[in-house]
Amino acid sequence: MKVFRGLPNAESRAPCALTIGNFDGVHRGHQVLLAYVRKAATELGIDAAVMTFEPHPREFFAQQSNHPVTLPTRVANLRDKLQSLAQAGIDRVIVEHFNAHFSSLSPQDFIEKVLVQGLHVRWLMVGEDFCFGARRAGNIATLIEAGKKYGFQVVTLPNVMNDGARVSSSAVRAALATGDFTSARTLLGHAYSISGHVVHGKKLGREIGFPTLNLRVHHKQPALSGIFVVRVHGLTPQPLPAVASIGTRPTVDKSGHVLLEAFILDYSGDCYGKVVKIEFLQKLRDEEKYIDLPTLTAAIERDVQNTRDYFRQHDSAAISATDRI
Numbered sequence: 001m002k003v004f005r006g007l008p009n010a011e012s013r014a015p016c017a018l019t020i021g022n023f024d025g026v027h028r029g030h031q032v033l034l035a036y037v038r039k040a041a042t043e044l045g046i047d048a049a050v051m052t053f054e055p056h057p058r059e060f061f062a063q064q065s066n067h068p069v070t071l072p073t074r075v076a077n078l079r080d081k082l083q084s085l086a087q088a089g090i091d092r093v094i095v096e097h098f099n100a101h102f103s104s105l106s107p108q109d110f111i112e113k114v115l116v117q118g119l120h121v122r123w124l125m126v127g128e129d130f131c132f133g134a135r136r137a138g139n140i141a142t143l144i145e146a147g148k149k150y151g152f153q154v155v156t157l158p159n160v161m162n163d164g165a166r167v168s169s170s171a172v173r174a175a176l177a178t179g180d181f182t183s184a185r186t187l188l189g190h191a192y193s194i195s196g197h198v199v200h201g202k203k204l205g206r207e208i209g210f211p212t213l214n215l216r217v218h219h220k221q222p223a224l225s226g227i228f229v230v231r232v233h234g235l236t237p238q239p240l241p242a243v244a245s246i247g248t249r250p251t252v253d254k255s256g257h258v259l260l261e262a263f264i265l266d267y268s269g270d271c272y273g274k275v276v277k278i279e280f281l282q283k284l285r286d287e288e289k290y291i292d293l294p295t296l297t298a299a300i301e302r303d304v305q306n307t308r309d310y311f312r313q314h315d316s317a318a319i320s321a322t323d324r325i
Helices: 028-044 057-064 078-087 107-116 140-150 169-177 181-188 293-324
Strands: 002-005 016-020 047-054 092-097 121-127 153-157 193-197 213-216 226-233 240-247 259-264 275-285
Touching (some): 016 028, 078 092, 078 193, 107 140, 140 153, 169 181, 181 275, 213 275, 226 259, 226 293, 240 275
Parallel strands (some): 002 092, 016 047
Antiparallel strands (some): 213 259, 226 240, 240 259
């Protein structure tokens, strides 16, 4: 899969079947849409392409607002989004920098400069409520008329439903915010996880007896925060049991930067620079600010014990289920 930061150069502007969206989480609704794009591209003998945005348009407009606005939470980082798009069979991803210039494009400019000249679109699928261009002035009718003029087909996808409710990134965010990983799995079609390179931290965990592997969280508002039971994939052939914290670490850090840390049970090894995936299983508690390091250490000890109890119970349940087969 080829990834472009902005519109491809002239040599890479082969005709494509395209869809456009934020694809935050690449949930089951997105997966249905991407399957249609892949099928159309194959039938037409062209590339399957996705245009997505960084930052999220809502994040951009929130930052531009003169009034206090809560930034939208993010389900997935760019690495995980691109991995999901590749797994869906997409050939080409355009990561468009959403800024003042891009947001001010008129619907006509977006059609001519982006869809026609920039991407050579031959087939386009979007959701039924898709709007585009400055002030969201363009809609499906606008695209259909443009398709007749410039020679591309426009197809819309009805909402994908689950138990009478629309499958959406907002629904995934709501599930993650409350630690409902069962609902999140249903909406996503897989367990929720975050991946990234292991980076150096301040080594505080090592000093208090709980060395952690650290992953940077590049957006300020992840879709979940707190202390969690997790599994760490990528270090050994089998996933490793661990307890993880995602948040700003208010007891030891006043920067406000978000960090994902995981303490792996009964494991030692050099993890720096490796790419790992942290799979979330159960929320233990919210993040707290403690009065001193001994109090923080005692809380971590409880979290580790609760994590051991979780895996002991679930391993026992798995063994019991195997015995019944």
